Amino acid sequence: MNRTILRLSALTAVLLARAAWGGDSLDGDLAALLRRAGFTGRIESTLTARLGRPVDTGLADLGRLLWFDKLTGLHSDNTCAGCHVPINGFGDTQSIAIGIQNSNVAGPHRAGPRNQRRTPMVINAAFYPALMWNGRFNAPSGDPFDNSKGFLFPPPEGVTRFPPFDPAHPHLLMAQGEMPPTELTEAAGYTGTRGAIDPLFDQFDDGKGSAVPPPDSSGYRNDPIRQAVLDRLNHSPAYRRLFGLSFPQVAAGGTIDFTMFGRAIAEFELTLVFADAPLDRFARGQTGAMTESQKRGAIVFFGRARCDGCHAVAGNANEMFSDFQNHVIGAPQIAPLFGAGKGNVIFDGPGQDEDYGAEQISGDPADRYKFRTAPLRNLALQPAFFHNGSYMRLDDAVRYHLDARKAASGYIAAAAGVAADLTHRLGPIEPVLERLDPLLAQPVDLSREDFADLVEFLRTGLLDERASAGNLCSMIPRSVPSGMPMISFEGCHAADRHPR
Numbered sequence: 001m002n003r004t005i006l007r008l009s010a011l012t013a014v015l016l017a018r019a020a021w022g023g024d025s026l027d028g029d030l031a032a033l034l035r036r037a038g039f040t041g042r043i044e045s046t047l048t049a050r051l052g053r054p055v056d057t058g059l060a061d062l063g064r065l066l067w068f069d070k071l072t073g074l075h076s077d078n079t080c081a082g083c084h085v086p087i088n089g090f091g092d093t094q095s096i097a098i099g100i101q102n103s104n105v106a107g108p109h110r111a112g113p114r115n116q117r118r119t120p121m122v123i124n125a126a127f128y129p130a131l132m133w134n135g136r137f138n139a140p141s142g143d144p145f146d147n148s149k150g151f152l153f154p155p156p157e158g159v160t161r162f163p164p165f166d167p168a169h170p171h172l173l174m175a176q177g178e179m180p181p182t183e184l185t186e187a188a189g190y191t192g193t194r195g196a197i198d199p200l201f202d203q204f205d206d207g208k209g210s211a212v213p214p215p216d217s218s219g220y221r222n223d224p225i226r227q228a229v230l231d232r233l234n235h236s237p238a239y240r241r242l243f244g245l246s247f248p249q250v251a252a253g254g255t256i257d258f259t260m261f262g263r264a265i266a267e268f269e270l271t272l273v274f275a276d277a278p279l280d281r282f283a284r285g286q287t288g289a290m291t292e293s294q295k296r297g298a299i300v301f302f303g304r305a306r307c308d309g310c311h312a313v314a315g316n317a318n319e320m321f322s323d324f325q326n327h328v329i330g331a332p333q334i335a336p337l338f339g340a341g342k343g344n345v346i347f348d349g350p351g352q353d354e355d356y357g358a359e360q361i362s363g364d365p366a367d368r369y370k371f372r373t374a375p376l377r378n379l380a381l382q383p384a385f386f387h388n389g390s391y392m393r394l395d396d397a398v399r400y401h402l403d404a405r406k407a408a409s410g411y412i413a414a415a416a417g418v419a420a421d422l423t424h425r426l427g428p429i430e431p432v433l434e435r436l437d438p439l440l441a442q443p444v445d446l447s448r449e450d451f452a453d454l455v456e457f458l459r460t461g462l463l464d465e466r467a468s469a470g471n472l473c474s475m476i477p478r479s480v481p482s483g484m485p486m487i488s489f490e491g492c493h494a495a496d497r498h499p500r
């Protein structure tokens, strides 16, 4: 009897010692890998210094109201929030965005014609030096807070169209904020400025709002659309008063201009920083902030799997888990059917079922199928992955990377969980895989345990708990200054809403 107890306690002592030893070496290993990768866990605290001033909460609040107000869509049927949905980290549940002519629901039950890509999360975009799935809006300086080399936008905007309207404190998002309302399929629609633009515009209008868009929208002028949005704002006494609070020239009777719109939107986006995850706290010395599984997963990520070869953290990556460069990883090419009510963007390629990614901007065939490395923070908030949401489970998106060739060749859209209307067409994958990034050419062999830890790290180790449903829903105003009907946000209760 006594002997058994002795034996048991000896065994316990050994187990305890092992556990302690194992824990220590986990912490030591992870800390060393983070040092090597250049991860500090302090990125969030750099915001104010890099902006050169605190965020202007009044202006941000105006930006928030604009975000939710369909007044800025020329047919009053969409605004940023229709696609950039609060509860999903200001990203989307839809694999491919639904813009104009939608069902006024934001979430899984949204219906209407599809555009071309998935709406990415906007939280933490303050730290992105290159925006969009192909990085087409970017800061050539590599720093979104640095306008010394201008901010680069593809034609028809170009680099010079965006003077640093807040010269002392420029930010890439201020320039980007001037773009979305001009996108025909996202917000403007096809008939909004009939006559104000060129005749080309009307050519695609069948009078029923189901117009087929042009193959190349760069022929359009964006300014007439901006002017029409401004007319709406300038005719709204509520908005004139609100803009007047931040811009003295408006209070003095001047007109609201589009740089003011862009600044208000950007200021709101600058408040959407959620970059204090368990990994950040661990890197700052709080070793208890992560679970053992998260730690083991992080060690796989930065160690054996070398995910940070692209999902980088140091320097211009701003600890966002992206090198902000474009790569071919070869996501399966799902595409909606084209036509009224189904899809309103003509896709690339001979079958019009492909997405050429970065080539659309550079015109260089060497850039075909390249997409920006997706930043990886707060992935738990989004239910769709890759530029077209071809996977609806994080496990699948991770597994894809381990053997891209095999996963892409065996892809079945319905099995990946995508919506039924996106299961009818699949662009060719062979030409994509021919260009596969060398870093993904060799399959990575992970044990079941390592894989589970890796996914756990990505799902919870990089999640900032402040990005909870309650906090995010509380940014939705009860009503908007224009008085227009609110979008219905699935998953958010009226009681959670902002009083204003």
Ligand code: HEC
Binding pocket: 067, 078, 079, 080, 081, 082, 083, 084, 097, 098, 099, 100, 115, 117, 118, 119, 120, 121, 122, 125, 128, 130, 131, 132, 133, 134, 176, 177, 180, 181, 185, 186, 187, 265
């Ligand atoms: C129709 C849906 C839709 C609407 C409406 C919309 N967006 Fe987007 N947004 C997208 C999609 C899709 C992308 C990615 C497009 C691409 O890469 O080609 C995107 C990208 C972005 C990005 C870049 C994020 C990143 O990861 O680089 C920002 C910032 C952004 N939108 C802000 C806005 C703002 C501000 C508004 C309102 C003024 C708005 N969007 C309206 C769908 C939408």
Ligand code: HEC
Binding pocket: 301, 305, 306, 307, 308, 309, 310, 311, 326, 327, 328, 329, 330, 331, 371, 372, 373, 374, 375, 376, 379, 384, 385, 386, 387, 388, 394, 397, 398, 401, 402, 437, 439, 440, 444, 454, 458
């Ligand atoms: C060759 C560069 C590269 C490497 C290496 C790489 N990724 Fe990626 N990853 C990408 C690119 C590019 C995308 C976006 C692709 C797209 O949307 O078409 C992406 C997307 C993702 C996504 C989806 C995120 C989202 O929001 O859609 C996850 C998750 C991910 N990567 C995890 C990993 C993990 C885990 C590893 C290591 C096993 C890894 N990646 C290695 C380039 C890479």
